Amino acid sequence: MLFDDIKTEKDLELLKCNIMRDKNLHAHFMDIRKKTATTYGPDLKHASNPNDERRMPSNSEMVAYYKDLVKKGEQKPSKEVEQILRKIKVRSNSGVAVVSLLTKPYQCPGRCIYCPFEKEMPKSYLSKEPAAARALANNFDPYAQVQNRMRALVANGHPIDKLEVIVIGGTWSAYEKDYQEEFISEIFRAANNFTKGDDEYETGTELSLEELQQENETAGARIIGLSIETRPDHINEEELNRLRWLGVTKIEIGVQHLQDSVLSFNQRDMTAKEISDATELMRNAGFKVVYHMMPNLPGSTPEMDIQMFGDLFNGNKYHPDMLKMYPCVVLKGSVLYTMWERGEFKPYTDDELIHVLREAKKQVPRYVRILRVIRDIPASYIIAGSKVSNLRQVILEDQKKHNWQCECIRCREIRNNQVQLDDYELQTIEYNTVTGKEIFLSFEHTSENKCAAFCRLRLPDKDATTTFTGNLEVLRDAAIVRELHTYGQLMKIKNKGDQGQHRGLGMRLMQEAERIARESGCKKLAVISGVGVREYYKNKLGYKLDHTYMVKTL
Ligand code: SF4
Ligand SMILES: [Zn+2]
Structure with missing residues (x-):
């Protein structure tokens, strides 16, 4: 029965995908869609087109599908399934x-x-x-x-x-x-x-x-x-120029490890030096940088992995803005699978892995956001390695039990909480990278460990941007805002409210960034703004579009 295996929201999503790919299921589904067509609202009338074959099933359509099958006796009613159909969230x-x-x-x-x-x-x-x-x-x-x-x-x-x-x-x-x-x-x-x-x-x-x-x-x-x-070895000025033209603001690169011996053993075909060089270039072009890191690679050990997370932030070479941790697992169709079969690779136990991630998180500074601690791989693919899919939860519990805290932005952002401005103060963290200085400005709660907004300001060394041409040329002699973010509940533009997004915290961070840039002798401030935020910089802050960056002369 079609809905029998639906135990989680993920299962439901996979079923929707199956419906789109299976001719018979899709035909039956389209019948139901036509019978139950509803509208999503005046703006979106096309979204309800009952003849739209390419549109994924919505939840309400899945409920109709389920009920139809139950009515025909082709599906056993199940409280569990009904609950999941009701509560799924995007x-x-x-x-x-x-x-x-x-x-x-x-x-x-x-x-x-x-x-x-x-x-x-x-x-x-x-x-x-x-x-x-x-x-x-x-x-x-x-x-x-x-x-x-x-x-x-x-x-x-x-x-x-x-x-x-x-x-x-x-x-x-x-x-x-x-x-x-x-x-x-x-x-x-x-x-x-x-x-x-x-x-x-x-x-x-x-x-x-x-x-x-x-x-x-x-x-x-x-x-x-x-x-x-x-890949880091694809990053050069020409590529970054092109990425700006496309409208890209953030680059995720596969780093995986920082030891050349481990990189080489895993056939990464790149060195730690290339990773560091690529990072500098991306930062000097204003991009936000996300590293994918892979503990438990063959050739590494728990100690080496823990050291690697420290090395990311000690010294001046790496300092990614965001991290995704993807512990290595053995998957069919990889070379590692053959090695594992021959007994040449043994993944960490769950306890070892949790130990590595705990010690990794403890070393992550306050200006970094950890996006993930595990990749969403369905357990059925994993031949060997951790199948703990709620690793994030497990680590949260470990924090409570052993009384430690992850200081990363994600663990400290205010989310939906309301902002009382008096409770927040502007704080600054500075760190140097190979060819420039990073200044992390943030509004931090005075007594709780919470962050309401932040800004990443970069002051590149004088000669770091002299070769820039094309879109990047505007960055010569400029300070760069690589990221500006305010937290708070998702609200529509123009709505006023107590949440951080509408309290002018962003504007105050920008004023501070302009002041620092001016006092550092920079002639202008350039923002790598997403296309959809250009209006904000233009109308609210007096910036002008110049070769894909929003720029203000200081
Ligand atoms: S991890 Fe896979 S996708 Fe990424 S660079 Fe290596 S081979 Fe390519
Ligand atoms: Zn964290």
């Missing part, structure tokens, strides 16, 4: 709605031994991971992926006026340039079209990327951040 995170989508199946130039390969997936992704399954159900079409995700957000009551778009799938820089341009254009077109009436649609061939971006500056759904993932 992720919306720290004041913005997150939309993740995958690029098409493609080979990666890398040959990392732990990396799995499935024919119908981009390298390193597995078809039953939630985001991957959704992409497959949408045939990797960027337009459909974005619009379906937005519909799910709307159906679950989330505002979609501010979107953070995360493009995942293998190595972005290895895809053909035409494909990259088309893919990103389609993302903007999907966001722009979403709140329009049927007759105002952009059909896909009319507007250039720049025109679509320009339109998004004032669209109903604005893209306030855009990230891609790539």
